[in-house]
Amino acid sequence: MNPVLPSSHVGVKITEWYKMIRQFSVPDAEILKAEVEREIKQMEEDEYLLIYYSLMSFRHQLMLDYLEPEKKYRTARPTISELLEKIEAPQKKLTGLLKYYSLFFRGMYEFDQQEFVEAINYYRKAEKELYAVTDEIEQAEFHFKVAEAYYNMKQTHVSMHHILRALEIYDQNPLYTVRKIQSLFVIVGNYLDFKHYEKGLKHLEEALKLSKELGHDRLISSALYNLGECYHYMGQPSKAEGYLKEAAEVAEKANLRTLPHTLHSLATVLFKQEKFNEGQKVLQQGIETAQKFNDELFLSMNQFLNALYIESVDKQGILNILNNLNESHMFSFTEHITLLTAEYYREGGEFEESSFFYDKMVEAQLQIQRGDCLYEY
Template identity: 50%
Template sequence: MKQTIPSSFVGLKINEWYTHIRQFHVLEAERVKREVEREIEDMEEDQDLLLYYSLMEFRHRVMLDYIKPLKEDPSQPEFSELLEDIEGNQYKLTGLLDYYFNFFRGMYEFKQKMFLNAMMYYKRAEKNLALVSDDIEKAEFAFKMAEIFYNLKQTYVSMSYAVQALETYQSYETYNVRRIQCEFVIAGNYDDMQYPERALPHLELALDLAKQEGNPRLISSALYNLGNCYEKMGDLSKAAEYFETSVSICKSEKFDNLPHSIYSLTQVLYKQNTTAEAEKQYRLGLSIAREYNDELFVNLFQFLHALYGKKMDNASVRHTFDFLEEHMLYPYVEELAHDAAKFYMKHGQPEKALTFYEKMVHAQKQIQRGDCLYEI
């Protein structure tokens, strides 16, 4: 007769599993996950512990999707299956379990670019944050808040959370991945404050750390962000070089942010008036965005071609803005309206330019009011 394993012992093992997940140690996380699954079979009955396991399985899947999103692995459950199982038992979630459910679900919504949904879940998680005693878990929450506020262009709030998270991660040598990601968010906020020269050292440090980690995703992201920084500084040639290198890595690794990287490269090439190469990248990027079912970047590529192509396509430009406004993606509206206004001014169409400047100002107002959009 097999001896029953105490649920408290399995709970400690799940905590170990979560530690590896947060450190992006895939092999170790997979190893401990298998141990947990074996031990659960011989565990004394504990419904809360089983729910904790289901939540951690979901978080494990989120990690794998970040590391290698497009890798075909039939052994990994679909997000929909995991969510259905967890949400079927959501009424049983209280305290820390409720925190983890909302925090992990917020990560998933963020991954889907559903930023307001993500914020809603993070705010729900925050109600139980006082129950969290682990410094690293508090830093995880602070980082995710920095990330979402950055995407919603709540710059100073984002910067505050990012610095808070970074101070904790710097004290732990095993959390370099998160440290790098914090540097990205801080640099992005400096860009939004119109201080790209202050962003540069953060990105150079992030690239060095990413190379030390030997992490292709982080290396490609650092190169991409450096390209974006140099574009903000007006050095389009250097920006294009960084974007091209980032695209090369994303292609070889089949990362899900490949459409984003090609889009930024295409945008810079159009602005440099290297139209033939821009058209080539546009066709490639649009094809990949469709392959990845990335509706946002399908629209963004069509906007670039409609605006900068040989024949201006006003209908397609309007269609892209309709899509962005419908999904309340106002940071993209602001950026694209600014680009369109500059383009039409350059081509002697001040009335059209004024229309887009007005659209840009409207988007800025919506961004400033963004903190009212996710109240619960």
Template identity: 45%
Template sequence: MKGVPSANVGVKISEWYDAVNKFDVKMAIKLKRQVEELLEQMEEDQNVLIYYQLMKFRHDLTMNYLFPSEASKPLEKWEYLKKSEGKGQKLTRLMEYYANFFDGMHHFAEGDYINAIKSYRQAEKKLNRVVDKIEQAEFFYKMAEVYYHMKQTQVSLYYVNLAYDIYKKHDTYIVRSIQCLTVIAGNYIDLLAYEKALPYLKKALLNAEEFNNKPMITKGLLNVGCCYNAMDEKTVAIAYFRRAIKIGKETDAKELTQ
């Protein structure tokens, strides 16, 4: 007999989503299982079922991003949402935000940047429904990311600074803070403003060292080395590259081919 309140399941889905955003793989997988067990006992609630499908899609996107070699097949639009659309079920504005936001992430992962931006812009119209600052930061970061890949430098800088201003206030989102610093630096590098990029790359490296994340340290050392190389400071660049090789060997970092 189904008796678990749908609100309880909604809270658990939010915890799951938080773990996904933190790239906490073990916790995300654990919470996903817990949510699916609760759904078996939940009182009927169409919105929570849609929320689950959206978050499952977000979970799968993240796992495919973190472990691309294990991705077995291209992701399809969440099944329950497709069925709901066929029945003419109306989504709440918050659900519309998530639907468009995750759709944009899917297009981005496929390298379809134009449609990614289209979906993100649709999501942005509903962003005022999102009260959580971290969730807002995630949206800003994704906008910065796609514009960076399209070499829309100033727009990317605008969004990534919005994201960084939020993330830097939360120690548990250090990975995203480092990624924001790297995107800021990348935009300045595209402008050939290496002197402006270097402090952000060094700060990203320092944060990675404090976090003791060796893969990110390796990437950080390579990024700083590449920046010095572009500035024609070859001796300094080589020193960073050698450090990157030493640490990268410990984790078999794929970046060492650089």
């Protein structure tokens, strides 16, 4: 008969498992997960330790969905929704660190679902439990995820505040290169919003170099994508096109969920250069891959390009897409769509319609500026 293991022994191993998850070290995380699952069967009864295990299983799955969304070996495992039920049920009686993890991981899940306001709401609740977090890397994780969410809501100054705090910690820990690269992406995104494009390029070149050293397809694709976006903003569409094509090739080969987003940007650059035949092919691929990945946001964004460039401005179709984005508080995407539409009308000499969409863009920017009001509770 196997001896009964103390829950504290298993708890230490779960903590080690979480360290591997944060480092995106899939093989080590898989080994420790299997060891924890074996030892839990020999463990003395401990309700809170089992909750800790459920939380880490959920976080493990989020890591795998980010890195390797199509791996077949996970088909026998619980789904994210099943794990979500397990961590939601005991939430009311949790305090301190377990409550922090519960809220923080749920915020990460909502972010992955592109529910950015929901994500921020959970992060703000998690922040109230941050006093229980003594691990410096976990504090960096929190600041990174909060910065990422605020960046997507165009709360640029708030995002930059958090991401610089995270990067300061990651810079001192060479095991967290993945997070350092991701932090550079968030910094660059904020620099683009500030229109400091040259500063963005410097960080992206470092990010691409580090990504290639790791041989990490998703990060390589993201670095190339961001370089393409940077040159697009700088008014160099030909250079932008080259980087975006490279990014799309890597994303397609690795079957990354970022592909619909990348194809949207590539199609936009092609249409702006009046390469309509090539743009239409890329756009169709973007719509098909958005459907494949159940990416409702970039299905809408690619349908917008179809309405603007292929349907010769289906104004009602564009307005319907705008309404859906506004209902989801996706004002940064509303701003993007209204600007493209206004410019399209202006270039065609239809100044009244152009003015209408410029006004819509200003409304979206006003909503972005008021963004903090969305997160009060």
